[in-house]
Amino acid sequence: MDKADVVIVGAGPAGSSAAFFLAQQGIEVVLIDKSHFPREKACGDGLGPRAIQIMNKMGLGNWLASGSYYRCNRVRMVSSMGSRFEAHIPAEDTPYPYFYIVSRRDLDHKLVETASSAGARVYMGHKAVSPVVSNGTVKGVRTSCNGEETEISCKILVCADGTNGSFAKYLGLQSVKPHAFAARAYFSNVKGLDDCINIYIDERIPEGYAWIFPVSETTANIGLGVSCPKMKQLDVDVKRLIRWFVSEKDTSPIDLSDAAAATDIKGAHLRMGYGRYKSVADGVLLVGDSAGLINPLTGEGIAYALESGEQAALVIRHAFSKGDISERALMLYQNHLNKNFYMNHRVYELIRFGLANYTWMDKLIKKGAKHPELAAKFTSIMMSTAKPSSIFMPKMLRCMLF
Numbered sequence: 001m002d003k004a005d006v007v008i009v010g011a012g013p014a015g016s017s018a019a020f021f022l023a024q025q026g027i028e029v030v031l032i033d034k035s036h037f038p039r040e041k042a043c044g045d046g047l048g049p050r051a052i053q054i055m056n057k058m059g060l061g062n063w064l065a066s067g068s069y070y071r072c073n074r075v076r077m078v079s080s081m082g083s084r085f086e087a088h089i090p091a092e093d094t095p096y097p098y099f100y101i102v103s104r105r106d107l108d109h110k111l112v113e114t115a116s117s118a119g120a121r122v123y124m125g126h127k128a129v130s131p132v133v134s135n136g137t138v139k140g141v142r143t144s145c146n147g148e149e150t151e152i153s154c155k156i157l158v159c160a161d162g163t164n165g166s167f168a169k170y171l172g173l174q175s176v177k178p179h180a181f182a183a184r185a186y187f188s189n190v191k192g193l194d195d196c197i198n199i200y201i202d203e204r205i206p207e208g209y210a211w212i213f214p215v216s217e218t219t220a221n222i223g224l225g226v227s228c229p230k231m232k233q234l235d236v237d238v239k240r241l242i243r244w245f246v247s248e249k250d251t252s253p254i255d256l257s258d259a260a261a262a263t264d265i266k267g268a269h270l271r272m273g274y275g276r277y278k279s280v281a282d283g284v285l286l287v288g289d290s291a292g293l294i295n296p297l298t299g300e301g302i303a304y305a306l307e308s309g310e311q312a313a314l315v316i317r318h319a320f321s322k323g324d325i326s327e328r329a330l331m332l333y334q335n336h337l338n339k340n341f342y343m344n345h346r347v348y349e350l351i352r353f354g355l356a357n358y359t360w361m362d363k364l365i366k367k368g369a370k371h372p373e374l375a376a377k378f379t380s381i382m383m384s385t386a387k388p389s390s391i392f393m394p395k396m397l398r399c400m401l402f
């Protein structure tokens, strides 16, 4: 039987980050994933300032800046009622006031390689099928690879199996339920792409938005996300909506008249709104989407997957140094998440609730066009580089009213 100090289930950004930071501290770690990397993953591929910050910590700053990946410095928000603002990502709120678009095929593969170079043992094509539990405590994981079952014993298990994962429930923990569904495809022959990421608000996209993220000067990741309750209530077919967006919607200044689909449309649910359930148990931690860390306003999740992986690694090292891996000791991790995400996610949910009214969203964009400081603040809030509550500062409320 194989063994390690820590086993991590899932090698997305959360799992790879946890593996990297654990291995860097000399902790023996095994990272498993049911897929073989490089692999596709449905995503907008947007890496905002917070994701870039932690990737720099992982030594990947030069890789990002190598010139292979498209960099945007501005956000363009467009409402179908005619209003539009363009704003730079405010440099006063982050040392990285830009946004890279990196395919998840490349990103996730690079992160796994980085974890492996730091010393993590990586097992691809290994599906975690069940935890090994003894006296009520998790002692390892049973995996299946090419039809063969094996066991890896460990002291701590990190659950990083993402939005579709179900491993948390085997560990006796509840996961945040999906609140939205998003899908995307890559399109070539896109004209008018510049250094903006493009966000479109439209009545036909209920409680959500569409995006055009440039991948090159003529190729874009185009997709949209909608809330699950609205999707059900209005019987929304997201794939059909994307086809409508590309073929019929006026997306100026981006011209999609000759755009051709380069891939199929792929999508997934989003587990957003951290804080309703526990993220730790004896010898267990949940990271990334598995802990519901996706931003409830924007759907951004990579940054928080990376951040939670790092934080989990710090708390695990501390727990090992104290010889206590009980839920009580691991609460340090939960406390950190609570401090960073709990209130912010409630405020993001409140803003989402307000802006679900399409005409309010249109008004906000109109006011953003009139008051650059409001556009800049809203951009920082979307990038999670400013507190979401800062939208309620008197100065911002005045911009919205007048």
Ligand SMILES: Cc1cc2nc3c(=O)[nH]c(=O)nc-3n(C[C@H](O)[C@H](O)[C@H](O)COP(=O)(O)OP(=O)(O)OC[C@H]3O[C@@H](n4cnc5c(N)ncnc54)[C@H](O)[C@@H]3O)c2cc1C
Binding pocket: 009, 010, 011, 012, 013, 014, 015, 032, 033, 034, 035, 041, 042, 043, 044, 045, 046, 047, 048, 126, 127, 128, 129, 160, 161, 162, 163, 164, 165, 166, 167, 182, 183, 184, 223, 266, 267, 268, 269, 270, 287, 288, 289, 290, 294, 299, 300, 301, 302, 303, 305
């Ligand atoms: C259409 C769409 C667009 C998005 N756009 C953006 C964006 O532009 N920017 C952004 O920041 N976020 C975006 N997100 C959210 C982002 O994709 C997630 O927040 C992010 O992938 C979370 O990382 P993770 O490591 O927690 O999970 P994942 O990336 O989902 O990784 C989980 C891994 O676990 C593996 N796994 C699952 N079960 C098992 C098992 N039993 N055994 C072994 N392995 C297992 C999977 O194969 C997978 O590799 C988008 C999401 C969608 C659906």
